[in-house]
Amino acid sequence: MSASLPSSAHPPRPLLHNSDFRLFGLARFLTGLAYQMQAVAVGWFVYDLTRSALALGLVGLASFAPAILGALVTGHVADTYDRRRIAALAYALIASSAAGLLALALSRHPPVWPVYALMVLTGGARAFANPATQALMPTLVPREQFGAAIAWNSSIWQSASVSGPALGGLLYALGPSVVFGLSAACFAVAAVAVGGIRPRPAAAGRGPVSWATLLAGLTYIRSQPVVLGAITLDLVAVLLGGATALLPIYAQEVLRVGPLGLGLLRSMPAAGGVAMAVVLAHRPLARRAGQRLLLAVAVFGVATVGFGLSTSLPLSMACLFVTGAADMVSVYVRQSLVQGETPDAMRGRVAAVNTVFIGASNELGEFESGTLAALVGAVPAVVAGGVATVLVAGLWGRLFPALRRRDRLLT
Template identity: 85%
Template sequence: MLTQKPSGWTLFRNPDFRLFGAARFLTGIAFQMEAVAVGWFVYDLTKSALALGLVGLASFAPAILGALVTGHVADTYDRRRIAAAAYALLALASGGLTALALVPGSPVWPVYALMIAVGSARAFANPATQALLPTLVPREQFGTAIAWNSSLWQSAAVSGPAVGGLLYALGPAVVFASAGVCFAVAALCVAAIRPGPAAAPRGPVTWSTLLAGLTYIRSQPVVLGAITLDLVAVLLGGATALLPIFAQEVLHVGPLGLGLLRSMPAAGGVAMAVVLAHRPLERRAGPRLLAAVAVFGFATIGFGLSTSLPLSMACLFVTGAADMVSVYVRQSLVQGETPDAMRGRVAAVNTVFIGASNELGEFESGLLAALIGAAPAVVAGGVATVLVAGLWGRLFPALRARDRLIAG
């Protein structure tokens, strides 16, 4: 492990971080490819929009239902082994999808069963990997490590759907098999990371230990403010679910334009993550978090008002960049403030909050758009996000006053 403070690419001299980064990128690519392929495959089998919704429910429900257990497991067992086992399960699930795709006229219910397995594996992998990252680098390098980690994930978000779409031309089985290989290699990468600190002694499992993550978050105004700010901002300000409407009815650009629009937030996130990796934020963490959420809101308003493809793309690029600043500060605060023995449980709660805000945000956007129209719904969401940034500054003065990203 490095002892000097790295800058930019020098962090990759850390072999454990390289292995972790490789696993992060491979799983990101695999998830994105598989999401594209599962959607097309299920729709080909059923021609039902409800069936597509059930796929999302099957993959997300385990994270909600198992949050208390998965966080506790991440804090009491070897996080490397948990992540490696979860990725291995994802590889097996991809193998199952491959087999289904090779059998003509397959029923759809096995897909739901396999997506439950995928969701369960992710429910264990997410808190384990979030809690593992801070143990791989010195405390003062959290920010840079988080920026590179986010950059790798966002890069996968940009390239994964395109790769999945290209491979799908060869058949869904090719996509599922490729994703399975990525998950398997990711499992090997995580398993090769050197053992870190020993896990906490395993005592009796009680409601107190299971709820410890929630209890800790409630007791820490900075952590509580950062997590809930992200939840409310994404819940109100997300426009992703409405992009097909904007592409077809507002911008008149068709599928290619829709692809460009969908790639812009991730592209903005990648660009900002690279900047933050080379020039980490060390001061005025709280004000910058609140400012980033406000910029996200203003850019969302701009997108809702735009009738120009280049301007709309620019606005979405800014939302991605602003969201990356928010992710960077929030993750650094959460991981930096949380004791290692609690990181798994706090990360599990954080994962549920993020996932719930994304899923419920899409529902809220669709519902509001059905009532008042797509453009007014996006503008209203952007305005609400800006107001929330100001309100959270008042509700959480400790967050507003937070100076250093990593205390102590």
């Protein structure tokens, strides 16, 4: 392994006895909870204001645009400055954005454009927070605990993602202002928590900035066909097969289950992710990791088709549960490769590129889904995306034979 992970000559303490990892986990849980609650509330709020599928897609575009525009800068910042402070400041800005949404929700007849502006602010802050936290996590634990830390980190995030949508849908019945206010509080506490982690020196010195240093993360990924294949597979599969942006339409017009039902639907992918994370924590992908990744993406596509065709709430929830479990395999493989094999001095820049791919597969995927649904309808858009995802899994197996043949995650 080429990464520079902390190591110890003595048996490491259990992860939860590590105070820095506990603070990191608290921040991850609170931000995951707040992101998911806010996503439910913003989606329903915008749909209430506009009744437009395209308007829902624009929320994803507004969140994603800052990440792709600032990817080169945010990664360099994460490798040059204190990652704790970057994340703390970013979470504080997101708390301010949530407070702005609270003010909008309390006003009479608000226009929709300030929501997009606040989503741009949130997306810009996340563009700095994501590479900083991704690069920070491997420095918190000894090398021998790295695999367990990834599983714990994923479980924490997915647990928040399970409870967040359901809680957001439940609280939305009391009004969107309740959800936005609680989200702002969660982000503020997360800023304090991550700021309390013990300082760690910047991985790279503050040397001269050049195109070579800014592009180092992209250059590294391009030189690693297995990493490139895993990241782009996740990008294309979720970009085509993601149905998250259309859940308000399904909840309102197809399943007719209201805000609480929307929260339950949004919780299901995360519930599947948590279940799979528990399985992976106890039975890691020791062999045939590449083949299992490709199979998981194909399963994701099939489950997406099932959700698109379903008119039953239990069946729709089950299909979304399967998509979350399959996606967790992709997350586990990708994060193991990106965080475990990247040198620490480059982790921020590589993580920034990875963040763009994740954002493209989520926020930009929401824009694609909303736009396609506006043209052909929600059900055809979801079904077509699921079929395309299955085809992509087969195609990537041929385009990236090194990924298909990859046996063990970490070498």
